[in-house]
Amino acid sequence: GATGISYFRLGTAGTAEFRAVSKINPNNIPPDGLPPDTQKRVFQVVTPALNVRTEPSTEAKTLLPSEQLRMGERVEAIATSRTERVGFIWWQHRTGWSAERNLSTGEVLMADISQGLPAPAFVFQRLPLDLNTMKWFYYYGNTVFAFLYGRANNYPGYSQGLHGGLDFGHPGGAPVYAGVNGIFDYSGNERAFGPNRVDVIVGNHLIIYGHVANPIRLARGTPVTPDTIVGYIDNGAKHMHLEIRYDKSNQNLILNPLTYMTNQMFNELNIKFPPVGDFAFYRSSRWERWLTPFDQPTIVRGGPVIGPTA
Ligand SMILES: [Zn+2]
Incomplete structure (x- = not known):
């Protein structure tokens, strides 16, 4: 199968798989509550494979093994069918x-595309830095x-006020x-x-590989592949900041790059580098979001502070 893409069955998954079940642009998450008064809600699948079941349930017997929706597929759901059960929101x-x-993590398997941004349009084929290094x-x-x-x-x-990348x-x-697979746009x-x-364009997204040493120098418009080395970790910066902006022209939104990773990449990152201690998400008695x-917001570049520092 495709590199790094793991297939997922709700009925048999462990906790880590549940956490990794999806990738989503948070802007696509509709507010909780009743769906609008229309006949249909249109979603786009944003996980490599999404199960179809006979009932809104994660029990194995409800699985339709031959029916799986693929990333990018459109799903027209019955607008009045929204059901919350066993920790998920379901649509018929x-x-x-x-x-x-997933109600506990906020992770999304299919994104509402009737409003807001398009669903993630690509996935990374390999991590920009090898996990074992x-x-x-x-x-x-x-x-x-x-x-x-x-x-x-x-x-x-x-x-x-938030961290705009990985x-x-x-x-x-x-x-x-x-x-x-993208198009070289700029380095300097x-x-x-x-x-x-180094800037690379994929579709209508701009990817920035920040703080690198010895950046690749190509003519603007030259294709790059997943294995193209765009630079090296700098001895001073000691990290690469990966940022994704949308759209490629006005670049006013900063998106969560994790939503463009495969389930397997996220699982491996999450196991090796769990968000705990100094690497955790900020929480206090007066701040209990994200x-x-x-479950992180899309950032408006240059917008007002929205995090706990606001
Ligand atoms: Zn950073």
Whole structure:
């Protein structure tokens, strides 16, 4: 099968798989409550394979083994069928019932595309830094680091007080891979991503590989593949900041790169670098939102501070 894509059965999955079940642009998560008064709700599958069941249930006997929806497929659901059961939101469609969202983690399996942004349009084929060379990893969004040190790093002015990407930590020298099939757009030094950044376009998304040394130099428009080395971890920066902006022209939104990773990549990252201690999501008696890797907001670049530092 496709590189790194793991297939998933709700009825047999363990806790880690449940956590990793989906990838979603958080902007696509509709507010809780009743669906609008229309005949249909249109979703797009945003996980490699989404199960169809005879009932809104995770029991094995409800699985329709020959019926699986694939990433990117459109699903027209009955607007009045929304059901919350066994920790998921379910919708009934042409062939059965499928889960939209895990209620405890916020992770989404199929995204409402009747409003907001399109569902994630690509997935990384490999991690930009090999997992076994990574020394640490920071998540996107409401992190402890962003709360403690965001002000010193201009997070309030740039990324609404949150961490606008994923950080892949290494002492220096490790190759940074594009990880995607895309189009080289730019490389060079820019203060905010010093010493260098490399920009690659995929569809209508712009990927920034920040803080790299020896950046690749290509003619604008040259294709890159997942194995293309775009630069190396810098001895000073000691990490690569991976940022995804949408759309490629106005770049006003910053998206959670985890939503563009396969389930297997997320599982491996989450096991090796669980969000605990200094790497955890920020929580306090007065701040109890955005506490899991996928339940994080889309960031409006340059927008008002929305996190716990607000
Ligand atoms: Zn970063």
